[in-house]
Amino acid sequence: MGKVAVKIKLMPSDISINLEEIRYQAEKIMPDYAKIVRHEIIPVAFGLNALLLTIIMPDQSPDEVVEKLEKIEGVESLEVEEVGLI
Numbered sequence: 397m398g399k400v401a402v403k404i405k406l407m408p409s410d411i412s413i414n415l416e417e418i419r420y421q422a423e424k425i426m427p428d429y430a431k432i433v434r435h436e437i438i439p440v441a442f443g444l445n446a447l448l449l450t451i452i453m454p455d456q457s458p459d460e461v462v463e464k465l466e467k468i469e470g471v472e473s474l475e476v477e478e479v480g481l482i
Contacts, residue, residue: 398455401433401482406447406465407440409472415447421468422449429454430461448477455481 406418419435426432434450451461458476465474
């Protein structure tokens with residue numbers, strides 16, 4: 397079984413949410429088989445930023461990772477932007 401890189405964009409529930417804290421929480425709750433290898437804060441609109449995570453994991457459904465990330469306090473929504481074999 398190969399590995400994939402999954403890019404997930406997390407939107408905060410409010411402009412005042414600390415995205416570095418969300419990244420820290422995401423690293424703490426990642427399953428053992430998944431690892432955040434890159435994070436980026438990207439502007440969206442009117443001062444609102446999003447957190448873009450790149451996660452390396454086995455070639456399987458990212459549903460468990462997505463469910464864990466959705467439970468982080470301050471995350472309004474998230475979107476799997478890209479999945480690619482590495």
